Amino acid sequence: MLLIYGKGSAPGEWLGLCKLLSKIEFKAPVRLRFAALLITGWPFGMPGDPSKGLLPSSSDATFGRLACPSLTRLNLKERKSEPLLLRSIEIESPKQWKYNLKSDLHWWGGKPVTGKDLTQFISDQICAAASASVGKEVACPKHEIREATEPSRAGQAPSARVIWQTTPSFGPYVMNEVPFARSSGETGFECAGLYRYRVATSGSAELVPAPGYQQKRPVLQIEPAGGRRQKSKSHVDFTFGSAMQSGQVCSREALVPSVIGILWSEADDGKPGAKALSAPVRKALTKLLPRGELLRAGALGLGDLVTSFIPRQHPGYNQSLRIRPYSVEEASLALEKAGWERKKADSPRVDKRTGKPIVLEFLIQEPGSAGADLLQKVISDSLALLGIQTEFTTDDTGSIDGVIGNFYVEWPDWNLLRGDRQGTLARRFTQSAFFQQQEIQRLVRQYSQSLSTATPDFTSLQRFHEKVYEAEVFSPVFQMGSCLDRSAHAPAKLDFTDPDWLRQLVL
Incomplete structure (x- = not known):
């Protein structure tokens, strides 16, 4: 509330x-x-x-x-990076950037912000920001930072100039989400x-x-x-x-940038007993989730169905991809083709190779969280329709076939390379073999790198969305909604x- x-x-x-x-x-x-x-x-x-x-x-x-604004920020509504505490950024050349601060800024203690403060902040943060948001593999070239304060109508408006020895592979907005701050004894x-x-x-x-x-x-x-x-x-x-x-x-109503769903474990996760859930099997299991009914029952109509863990309102969400329809018949046929057979309508589904009943074990990432308890019941009831047994645990040391939870990456940049600003489920995904694929890494890094420029490349994130959708490594159930009333x-x-x-x- x-x-x-x-x-x-x-x-x-x-x-x-x-x-x-x-x-x-x-x-x-x-x-x-x-x-x-x-x-x-x-x-x-x-x-x-x-x-x-x-x-x-x-x-x-x-x-x-x-309280702690940054020098620049990402504006999703305008689809661009823009100055916030800065008056402007001047790209004097590919190897020379000038940061012009607004006048009359003050620190919490009441002292005015100076050109020396701006110069020191950029010196401390620009390479660290590049490593955190673009990737540790990205080199931060040798550089010099000079105070470049010039007179203005409001007095002395602090400025700083960054001079690179070689052209960096990131842009001047690389500090988009870094709070403009300095050390204080208090x-x-x-x-x-x-x-x-x-x-x-x-x-x-x-x-x-x-x-x-x-x-x-x-x-x-x-x-x-x-x-x-x-x-x-x-x-x-x-x-x-x-x-x-x-x-x-x-x-x-409002759509909160947070998605509830299932992150499927990979066959090579190193844990004994995990099922080799192929993409067709994962897609078949997804068809068993009555997501519209789930949304109406658990969230009373709030929220939205999505095809990705990328929130629907983000420019990187691929609007051309469609929700997989609920179909028990199609799911059953796909499972039979994968070797998960069921001889009678009331018998358990078994692995054709071993003759053993299929039992899927799910890890509850956030027990008691919004949507998690309801999702657990829906998964259990839905899979039971096709004779698949389910078990749920909060212990992450054994065999896990899927993880139920809230997939959260910090809004608005939605940068998967920022591991310090992700939820547990998102961090688990970035450690997966799927995420380490060369093409996936290329798309993610291309998007992350573009966030440091004035015009981010949301198309790369849309293509990444399509790759995840095709592989069905994550089965989104719904994006959380909220209600603004009275x-x-x-x-x-x-x-x-x-x-x-x-x-x-x-x-």
């Missing part, structure tokens, strides 16, 4: 807050009457404790956008956002206006899913499908391709 309300707020003040969240402004103060804004049931990850030096991701709408680090934050032991976080900018800003209190519930006459109620009550009607000013749908989507919650 995501509950947002402002104390003593009115529609006009919500519009003011919308402007606050949609753009980072560092000039004229925004005056708001309410002192605090509460958000409960936050649908994305919570940041680490800043006192322990744990930087948040710069890509999320609150902790990144308002919190371990400090950022240049409008807010600074602290994390409580309960997992909640509080964002308070940072010194150096105008002080008339509400305090933001963020509570994770399962946190406390507040009541208010003026609020936005954001409810995940798994938490909706029977009979509830959703008038405003808000007179809420849009009909939330668009997570907009990097400032949070502003939509208060329109």
